[in-house]
Amino acid sequence: MSGKFSHDDDSVVVIVGSGAGGGTLAHALAKRGINSVVLEAGKRYRMEDIENDEWEMFKKISWLDERITAGPRQLTETFPNLPAWIVKGVGGSTIHWAGVALRFQPHEFRLHSEAGDIAGANLLDWPISYEELEPYYVQAERHMGVTGESTGMPYHQWNNNFKVLAEGAKRVGYQKLRAGPMAINTQAYDDRPQCMQAGFCMQGCRFGAKWSTMYTDIPRAEASGHCEVRPNAMALQIEHDANGRATGVVYADGEGNLQRQKARVVCVAGNSIESPRLLLNSHSSLFPDGLANSSGQVGRNYMTHATACVFGVMPKPVHMHRGTTFAGIISDEARLDRSRGFVGGYTLEVMSLGVPFFAKFMDPSNGGWGRDITSALDKYDHLSGVWICGEDLPMEDNGITLHDTRKDQYGLPVPIVYKGDHPNDEVLRRHGQAQATKCYEAVGAERTFLVPDFPTSHNVGTNRMSARAADGVVNKWGQTHDIDNLFVSDGSQFTTSGAENPTLTIVALALRQAEHIAERMQRREL
Amino acid sequence: MKPDPRATILSRRRFLTLSGQGALLAGGLALSAGAWLPRWALAEPDLASRLLRMGRDIYPHEAIADRYYLEPLQPLLEEQREMIDAGLAALDRRARATHGRDYVAIEDERERVALLREIEDGEFFQSVRNTLVVGLYDNPELWEPHFGYEGSSWEKGGYLNRGFNDLVIDWL
Numbered sequence: 106m107s108g109k110f111s112h113d114d115d116s117v118v119v120i121v122g123s124g125a126g127g128g129t130l131a132h133a134l135a136k137r138g139i140n141s142v143v144l145e146a147g148k149r150y151r152m153e154d155i156e157n158d159e160w161e162m163f164k165k166i167s168w169l170d171e172r173i174t175a176g177p178r179q180l181t182e183t184f185p186n187l188p189a190w191i192v193k194g195v196g197g198s199t200i201h202w203a204g205v206a207l208r209f210q211p212h213e214f215r216l217h218s219e220a221g222d223i224a225g226a227n228l229l230d231w232p233i234s235y236e237e238l239e240p241y242y243v244q245a246e247r248h249m250g251v252t253g254e255s256t257g258m259p260y261h262q263w264n265n266n267f268k269v270l271a272e273g274a275k276r277v278g279y280q281k282l283r284a285g286p287m288a289i290n291t292q293a294y295d296d297r298p299q300c301m302q303a304g305f306c307m308q309g310c311r312f313g314a315k316w317s318t319m320y321t322d323i324p325r326a327e328a329s330g331h332c333e334v335r336p337n338a339m340a341l342q343i344e345h346d347a348n349g350r351a352t353g354v355v356y357a358d359g360e361g362n363l364q365r366q367k368a369r370v371v372c373v374a375g376n377s378i379e380s381p382r383l384l385l386n387s388h389s390s391l392f393p394d395g396l397a398n399s400s401g402q403v404g405r406n407y408m409t410h411a412t413a414c415v416f417g418v419m420p421k422p423v424h425m426h427r428g429t430t431f432a433g434i435i436s437d438e439a440r441l442d443r444s445r446g447f448v449g450g451y452t453l454e455v456m457s458l459g460v461p462f463f464a465k466f467m468d469p470s471n472g473g474w475g476r477d478i479t480s481a482l483d484k485y486d487h488l489s490g491v492w493i494c495g496e497d498l499p500m501e502d503n504g505i506t507l508h509d510t511r512k513d514q515y516g517l518p519v520p521i522v523y524k525g526d527h528p529n530d531e532v533l534r535r536h537g538q539a540q541a542t543k544c545y546e547a548v549g550a551e552r553t554f555l556v557p558d559f560p561t562s563h564n565v566g567t568n569r570m571s572a573r574a575a576d577g578v579v580n581k582w583g584q585t586h587d588i589d590n591l592f593v594s595d596g597s598q599f600t601t602s603g604a605e606n607p608t609l610t611i612v613a614l615a616l617r618q619a620e621h622i623a624e625r626m627q628r629r630e631l
Numbered sequence: 632m633k634p635d636p637r638a639t640i641l642s643r644r645r646f647l648t649l650s651g652q653g654a655l656l657a658g659g660l661a662l663s664a665g666a667w668l669p670r671w672a673l674a675e676p677d678l679a680s681r682l683l684r685m686g687r688d689i690y691p692h693e694a695i696a697d698r699y700y701l702e703p704l705q706p707l708l709e710e711q712r713e714m715i716d717a718g719l720a721a722l723d724r725r726a727r728a729t730h731g732r733d734y735v736a737i738e739d740e741r742e743r744v745a746l747l748r749e750i751e752d753g754e755f756f757q758s759v760r761n762t763l764v765v766g767l768y769d770n771p772e773l774w775e776p777h778f779g780y781e782g783s784s785w786e787k788g789g790y791l792n793r794g795f796n797d798l799v800i801d802w803l
């Protein structure tokens with residue numbers, strides 16, 4: 106049963122987005138008896154909607170509203186209107202995330218102090234430390250069901266794809282090889298079954314073995330009576346009063362009618378393109394540059410991780426498509442060690458794609474056809490693949506801006522998603538490609554090849570956290586420096602990207618934020 | 632009534648033995664007679680053999696039957712017929728200028744590929760290529776027999792008991 110809150114009810118927290126950040130926050134608030142209305146632009150899907158089919162699921166759940174890819178990078182040419190791979194639906198990108206649930210390393214919260222100024226990078230320390238976040242990492246791991254110490258669930262058994270990569274990695278001298286931590290059950294946990302090794306984690310888990318707010322936080326928050334989720338509700342503008350306090354959110358409902366939901370607190374969790382876009386689109390005479398933008402940092406410092414893939418053709422069939430998509434992690438290169446010629450580290454993560462996506466992504470450039478391509482495809486079942494997830498330095502000019510004239514179906518300016526590499530990113534990426542190639546050569550690959558970036562899966566940094574109001578958009582609680590009752594609750598808060606996938610940190614921050622909001626509300630400070 | 636995919640394409644293993652005997656086709660392709668070709672291809676065999684040649688030069692898989700290349704092109708032909716006709720005509724003009732014959736009549740694969748490389752940035756080439764990259768590889772009939780990809784697995788209980796970790800690395 107979902108609570109029904111009236112549009113005029115100004116006691117509710119309005120949360121924009123129902124993914125990793127928004128879904129977690131709504132549930133955590135509900136557990137504390139705090140009422141929220143979640144506005145979610147996408148539809149609600151049922152378990153039966155989840156198919157083991159790459160293109161079908163892509164078409165069904167992706168955010169396909171117009172966006173413009175920009176910047177000196179291959180995606181600008183290969184995916185001019187799909188800079189990022191994000192879900193539009195109740196559950197957000199936790200429907201198709203792959204479940205890798207790594208914590209950031211302590212030094213990654215203070216990369217600026219560790220590394221000093223780096224020309225061209227807008228580097229800043231996080232205003233929180235690892236130690237402050239650690240208890241919330243533990244909570245997040247229990248909450249999501251992450252294999253490892255916090256839950257006691259064992260790591261996954263190594264699937265064929267990881268066996269190959271790990272064997273090569275061992276021969277290269279790597280030691281930190283683990284099939285986890287993953288937010289994918291290896292035993293029944295949290296009323297959800299164990300992983301059936303079906304593959305297709307990136308199309309949604311039909312069994313519910315992988316954590317997703319779609320079938321955990323959202324329905325549980327609704328069942329509590331403290332949360333109402335409104336699907337097909339696209340937030341267009343956050344409104345404020347004369348004192349600059351947020352008062353509510355204007356949104357388009359499923360019929361295209363404009364609605365206004367009043368709010369006591371507004372939390373933005375639309376992922377790192379839509380969150381800053383919403384703040385920018387909410388400009389007013391009081392805030393001509395957009396809400397919470399006195400620093401000028403809204404939409405800036407967009408980070409995507411420095412990524413690439415390497416595939417190897419093995420002498421015998423591997424069947425990489427069998428089993429979890431990403432359960433195999435190598436952390437030896439995640440350390441900070443400038444002797445390698447770059448700042449920051451990277452994680453190597455085993456990955457698989459099905460034939461449809463492999464064919465599309467192997468080389469999407471105009472020249473990516475011919476026998477080079479098909480000879481690899483003919484050996485599809487002999488392939489093993491790995492993804493490089495590397496620290497991507499923040500740069501002020503990488504970011505989200507609004508197009509002057511192009512409008513989307515809601516009449517909002519289309520976002521331009523600009524990203525170029527810092528020289529450090531390039532060195533790191535090349536290092537990762539070379540190391541991954543060595544791993545495959547060491548395990549006897551007949552051929553190895555590089556596969557470029559896909560549309561970005563890890564989008565962070567566009568409303569970054571900072572100690573000082575002049576350096577960023579939100580403080581250590583995700584509260585905007587400028588507006589007390591306006592929060593950012595997703596990955597756009599990240600001050601730096603780390604060498605780890607972002608979602609565990611997003612969830613830990615959201616759990617911590619929920620606690621903070623509840624305390625402040627209790628003290629009538631919000 | 633769908634034909635059995637295993638009957639219409641060579642199995643991979645069989646192909647591997649055949650290709651050693653020089654099974655690679657060169658130059659103009661004779662359409663495989665009556666082999667479940669789409670209606671448009673039967674109605675316009677000339678158009679079909681030109682597009683087939685092009686499709687096979689872009690994504691060459693000798694063991695995959697013609698219809699898998701031709702069927703996915705139908706919507707493109709319906710929507711962008713003029714662009715396709717103009718693109719093929721321009722390709723032939725290029726072919727005649729450099730080789731004195733139409734594109735399909737050029738026997739050497741490398742020469743045909745070189746011609747296609749010249750036009751690969753154009754709309755015509757990319758629309759055929761982008762249609763095929765989905766049309767050819769998103770066809771479940773080809774997945775297991777040709778690529779060893781098993782497709783949807785949840786209804787079979789995943790691979791937990793069906794080989795997700797059955798690999799023994801015995802080649803080192």
Ligand SMILES: Cc1cc2nc3c(=O)[nH]c(=O)nc-3n(C[C@H](O)[C@H](O)[C@H](O)COP(=O)(O)OP(=O)(O)OC[C@H]3O[C@@H](n4cnc5c(N)ncnc54)[C@H](O)[C@@H]3O)c2cc1C
Pocket residue numbers: 121122123124125126127144145146147168190191192193194195196197198199201202203204205206207307338339340341374375376377379380383431561562563564594595596597606607608609611
């Ligand atoms: C294929 C893939 C694999 C991934 N694997 C991993 C992994 O293994 N580990 C990991 O840590 N991360 C992974 N990620 C990344 C992970 O999915 C994201 O980091 C995470 O989901 C981001 O959370 P979020 O809350 O910022 O946004 P999302 O989860 O994307 O949620 C945002 C939601 O907000 C909605 N929304 C946006 N704008 C509006 C608006 N104006 N009004 C209303 N609603 C709006 C969207 O529709 C969406 O539902 C993966 C991503 C992809 C694409």
Ligand code: SF4
Pocket residue numbers: 289299300301302303304305306307309310311312313314315428429430789
């Ligand atoms: S491999 Fe496991 S987690 Fe991934 S989709 Fe299949 S059952 Fe779910």
